[in-house]
Amino acid sequence: MKLGRKSEVHSHAAPAVVPLAAIPNANAAAFPHVNLVPASIAQEGKLRTAKFSVVASILVSLMAVAGLYVMSQGQVTAAQAQLDTATAQVATLNAQLDGFKDFKNASADVVNAQKQLDLAMGGEVRWSSLINDVSLTMPAGTSLTEFKGSIDGISPTIKAAVTDLIAQAKQKADAQAAAAAAGNTGGTSAAPPAISVPPIVSPTSVLGNSGIGLITYSGEASNYAAVASFLDVVSKQHTMLDPYPNNIQVNNAAGGSGAAQGLTFSATVTINEQALSHRFTVKAGS
Numbered sequence: 001m002k003l004g005r006k007s008e009v010h011s012h013a014a015p016a017v018v019p020l021a022a023i024p025n026a027n028a029a030a031f032p033h034v035n036l037v038p039a040s041i042a043q044e045g046k047l048r049t050a051k052f053s054v055v056a057s058i059l060v061s062l063m064a065v066a067g068l069y070v071m072s073q074g075q076v077t078a079a080q081a082q083l084d085t086a087t088a089q090v091a092t093l094n095a096q097l098d099g100f101k102d103f104k105n106a107s108a109d110v111v112n113a114q115k116q117l118d119l120a121m122g123g124e125v126r127w128s129s130l131i132n133d134v135s136l137t138m139p140a141g142t143s144l145t146e147f148k149g150s151i152d153g154i155s156p157t158i159k160a161a162v163t164d165l166i167a168q169a170k171q172k173a174d175a176q177a178a179a180a181a182a183g184n185t186g187g188t189s190a191a192p193p194a195i196s197v198p199p200i201v202s203p204t205s206v207l208g209n210s211g212i213g214l215i216t217y218s219g220e221a222s223n224y225a226a227v228a229s230f231l232d233v234v235s236k237q238h239t240m241l242d243p244y245p246n247n248i249q250v251n252n253a254a255g256g257s258g259a260a261q262g263l264t265f266s267a268t269v270t271i272n273e274q275a276l277s278h279r280f281t282v283k284a285g286s
Contacts, residue, residue: 246268247266
């Protein structure tokens with residue numbers, strides 16, 4: 001073990017460096033700043049920079065406008081192409097439609113012919129249907145020997161048209177009469193002749209119901225109750241109104257024995273518009 005005294009070690013460390021930034025006002029004190037650029041040159045530089053900025057903005061705007069113009073031209077071209085296609089399709093359809101002119105003319109002729117047929121035959125009654133309706137419901141103890149039918153023969157279309165014309169004629173006559181009366185203040189003047197148009201007279205039943213025709217039945221019955229049953233059956237037909245008996249007679253046995261052999265009767269019934277056949281009526285939409 002060595003006893004002794006350590007020798008002192010002497011270190012020569014580098015001195016600490018203090019930055020100039022840490023020293024207040026070191027830069028200003030050590031390096032003074034002097035602006036030697038004239039003010040006119042500095043202003044010219046600023047103006048040049050501003051000009052460059054304006055020119056750049058104008059160029060950007062022009063490029064944007066040019067892009068929008070190109071896009072709009074593309075849309076116009078596409079729209080024009082669609083329009084040309086639609087125009088061509090319309091022309092094709094019109095050419096095809098021209099081929100149906102004859103059909104359209106023929107269809108119009110058919111409609112006109114149907115209307116004329118309705119005017120001519122609109123008042124038709126199918127008598128066979130009326131006879132069949134009664135024959136199927138004839139009560140026991142009765143039979144028909146005669147059937148007579150008549151109608152006015154005027155279709156509902158003509159009847160309505162004539163009624164409207166009569167009303168218009170009366171209104172016109174009344175207006176002329178009123179005008180003549182209003183103008184006749186200083187002297188006498190001839191009044192316009194009154195228009196007198198006979199109305200369409202339709203058959204009327206015994207109870208005052210309007211119809212289009214009459215049917216007269218003649219037949220035989222075993223008793224009065226059978227005649228009443230026959231009238232009841234007729235009254236239930238939807239095409240007939242208000243049947244009533246004309247006469248009832250008792251049949252006597254041949255040779256004048258006086259024994260009752262049954263009854264003969266006749267009855268009349270009014271036909272309503274439900275008896276029309278409507279075979280030639282123009283359907284709505286046709």
